[in-house]
Amino acid sequence: MNSSPAISVRELSKVYGRGLFGAEGVTAVDRVTLEVARGQVFGLLGPNGAGKTTLVKMLLGLARSTSGAAQLLGQPVGDPAVRRKVGYLPEGHRLPPYLTGVQMLELFGQMCGCEREQLRKRVPEILEQVGMRDAAKRKIREYSKGMTQRIGLAQAMIHEPDVIILDEPTDGVDPVGRAAVRQIVQGLKERGATVFINSHLLAEVELICDRVVIMVKGKVVREGAIDELTPRTGRYRFELHPVPPNLRVILGDLGAGFEAHASGFELQLSDAELDQCIDKLRAAGVSIRGVLARRLNLEQAFIQLVKAGQQGAAS
Amino acid sequence: MNTTIARSLLRDAYYQVVDNLGFRILAVLFLLPALFLLLVGFREDGIWIARYWRWDYADWLPDAAAAARALTPTDIAEQRLKLLESLVDVVLYAADQYGTLFGIAAIAFFVPQMLERGAADVVFSKPVSRLALLLSRYVAGLVFVGLLTLVLVGGMFVGLWLTSDYVEFGLLWSVPTLVYSFAVFHAISCTIGVFTRSSIAAILLTIVFMPFNCGMSVWYESHAVQQHEEAQRVERGEAPRERDLTGMALDTFVDAYHLAMPKTSDGMLIAKKLRKRVERQEAEFSDEELGLSVAEAPSGFTRDVRSSFHREGVAWIAPHPSGGGEASWRFKRESVERAGKRSDVVKQLRKDLGVEAKLVTLSGVSANRFEWREKRGEEERLRRKWVAQLDDTLLLIDYDAEAKWAEDAANEHAARVFAAGWTIEAPTARRLEAQSYDGLFGWDAPWRFNAALSVGTTLLFIVAMLALGWWRLARIDF
Known part of the structure; x- marks a missing residue:
């Protein structure tokens, strides 16, 4: 098996010319470097205008880079x-719009x-996978937005590619459809394909992706695994049985930011205080059913990073 | 690009065309002439509607004198052929002009639509070169017009054949020539579409270019004929015409424009010439110099291979079933210098035969027709003779047959059918045509009138247009 990364980007930049003779350049992508390992589900995040789509288009040869280099599966991106x-x-x-779902899949399959013969078997399979079997013989112009998104996903997968780049794959898809998309991405991962997702739906990304990159104003501001991007907050959630009525007395002045809830409480604790807290509860004969270290969710981490990135760019 | 991709792009082009509303409307419009010709038959014995009602041609002739005169088979055939040819010419001209216009309007969006945000991302991310995608849209346009032209020309051909009993294979040349004319404007439309990414701009600029280019062609044709006449004058030893600097600059400009730009009006001319060539190739006998053509041999007659048009005359001979002397048709040419003028020959024949001649027209050319009987041994013979003059040449046509055999209805009908197949081009018309752009235009003509150069440079223009479109397309960042 080839050991080169699925996607490799080195110092890639894109400057769009503006004004007479393109003298005033606008930098859409600024010396971006990233690598996506084979078989990974990779998320590309960023606010509007961060340069995500431009980066994707350069990877697909839809836009030419101003400088830097990019490779897909070890080959230069311009190679058909x-x-x-x-x-x-x-x-x-x-x-x-003039094609039916089946005709479109056959066309794009053959273009790839x-x-x-191969498509005769593959097309019904993929239609089944995206839940479009019943509408397969209707013209695409008759499809709803959700159906168009599903058949679009099917055309991206028709030739069983090694790398799949999905730009807002759940856009316009209902919750059931979103779950189906997640399942499809999971299936692709199990098959060994590399999935590169560009999405605004951070909850989706958090659920699906192994690693993410956050871009702000054309630059990568953070890259890492989901766990790395969502640090612990220092708050712990305790699930107790039964919840003693004198809980505040048992804990005394331990920790800060106490919050009670139906099945336990939440508290801001240091590592040393965590041990003390557990000891006190056990000494009082309280049964601890669970302790959960609270983390920032991806959305909170994203907002923090974007704000920091924008301030950094402004200064 | 492998064959799988090429096939898929062709299939896509086909789907895009048949789904197009403009295509469907034009297909219906183009079917109308074919349906008309299937319903209305212009046959030798009159005009037939749905093979049930019939009118005589004489009822439709505008010339009262001609209607009053007994119509010869050649007259009827001439009127019928003129009618059918005019009908076909009008339909083909309309198809070339309006069909191209509507065709461009109907498909100018092919390229801009492919380049729209969202659509371009899907298509251009596939492993197919941008040139192949541009060509696929160009081919889609050719498929569009090719199918429509097949409907129109094929339909008319079948209609004329089935209902009018008129088979003209040369008509089929109109299919490639109509596509050729369209291919030029479609290449322009595609390139404008790439540069502007706007269907409206592609339609408008192409439509503006069409009459402009047509106007330039008309200017060039008159300029080319003038240049030809000038060259002939100089050849005769006359002094060349004085031209000032502006005149010379205009001459150079019009020549340069003609060489560089497409020559779409030549397309129709090429189609017309090819049609004529097919007719001539199909003819039983033809003489280019005299503009004479005989469509087919008289029924039951065989051409005498030893006979010569320039000596004793080209002859078709049939043995009589009764065992008498043979029947013959003979076409002969004589120089006026040797045989005298037509009026002198007619006068002499009138005196010798003792019969009056009827004034008739042979395919638009005035002629005298004699008919008489003569005894040859035991047999009574029916003789007919036509005398026509074409410039300084006399055309003499002779019919000689045993009278009873000749008067048999079937044989008389065969003679009429044979006569209906004669075509003679009038010398004045031939002279005028020979000095016109149409007449001078040909495959082996000088460069100003050369069909091969016209086609070659036009094809080069198409290639240059598409190359320009590709150059721009390769530089677009989607």
Whole structure:
């Protein structure tokens, strides 16, 4: 198996020319470097105008880079042969309205090098997978937004690519559909495919992705695993049985920010105080059913990072 | 690009075309002439509607004198052919002009739509080169017009064949020539579409270019004929015409424009010439110099291979079933210098035969027709003779058959059918045509009138247009 990363980006920049002869440049992507290992589910996050879509378009050869280099599966991104191994679902995509779902999948499958025989088997499978079997023979212009998104996802996967780039894959999809998309991404991961997701739905990303990159104003401000990006807050949630009525007395002046709830309490504790807290509860004969260290969720971490990134860029 | 991708792009082009509303409307419009020709038959014995009602051609002739005169088979055939040819020409002209216009309007969005945000991202992220995608949209346009032209020309061909008993294979040349003309404007539309990414701009700019280019062609045609006449004058030893600097600059400009830009009006001309060539190739006998063509041999007659048009005359001979002398048709040419003028020959024949001649027209050319009987041994022979003059050449046509055999209804009908197949181009018309752009235009003509150069440079223009479109497309950041 090839050991090169699925996606490798080195010092990649894109400056759009503006004004007469493009003299006033706007930097959409600023010396971005990142690497996505094979088989990973990777999230690309950032506020609007962060340069995420431009980065994706450079990876697919839809836009030319101003400087730097990018490789897909160890090959330069401009090579059409490497695009055969890549599937792409763009944000706000428009599929040929004059085709039916089946015709469109056959067309794009063949454009990616699949033979008709192969597609005869593959098309019903993928339609089943995205829940579009019943609407497969209708023209795409008759599809609802959710259906268009599903069939768009199908076209990205029709040729069983090694890398799939999904730009807002759950946009316009209902909760049931979102769960189905998550399941599809999970399936792709199990198959060994690399999934690169560009999404605003941080909860989705948190559930699906192994690693994420956060971009602000064309630059990468943070990269890491979900756990690394969501640090512990120092608050702990205790689940007790039964909840003693004199809980505040048992704990005394331990910790800060006490909050009681139906099945226990939450408290801000240092590591040493955590041990003391457990000892006190056990000494009082309280049964501890669970202790959960609270973390920032991805959305909170994202907002913090974006604000810091914007302040840094401004200064 | 492998064959799988090429096939898929072609299939996509087909789907895009048949789904197009403009295509459907034009297909219905283009079917109308074919349906008309299936319903209305222009046959030798009159005009037939749904093979049930019939009118005589004489009822429709505008010329009262001609209607009053007994119509010869050649007259009827001439009127019928003129009618059918005019009908076909009008439909093809309309298809070339309006069909191209509507076609461009109907498909100008193919390229801009492909380049729209969202659509471009999907298509251009596939492992297919941008050139292939541009060409696929270009081919979609050609499929569009190709199918419509097949409906129109194929439908008319079948209609004329089934209902009017008129088979003209040359008509089928109109399919590639109509596509050729459209291919030029479609290439322009595609390139404008790439540069502007706007359907409206593609339609408007192409439509503005169409009459402009047509106007330039008209200017060029008159300029080319003038240049030709000038060259002939110089050849005759006359002094060349004085041209000032502006005149010379204009001459150079119009020549340069003609060489560089597409020559779509030549397309129709090429189609017309190809149609004529097919007719001539199909003819039983033709003489280019005299503009004479005989469509087919008289029924039951065989051409005498030893006979020569320039000596004793080209002859078709049939043995009589009764065992008498053979029947013959003979076409002969004589120089006026040797045989005398037509009026002198007619006068002499009138005197020798003792019969009056009827004034008739042979395919638009005035002629005298004699009919008489003569004894040859035991047999009574029916003789007919036509005398026509084409510039300084006499055309003499002779019919000689045993009278009873000739008067048999079937044989008389065969003679009429044979006569209906004669085509003679009037010398004045031939002379005028020979000095016009249409007449001078040909595959082996000088460069100003050369069809191969016209087609070659036009195809080069198409390639250059598409290359320009590709150059721009390769530089677009989606």
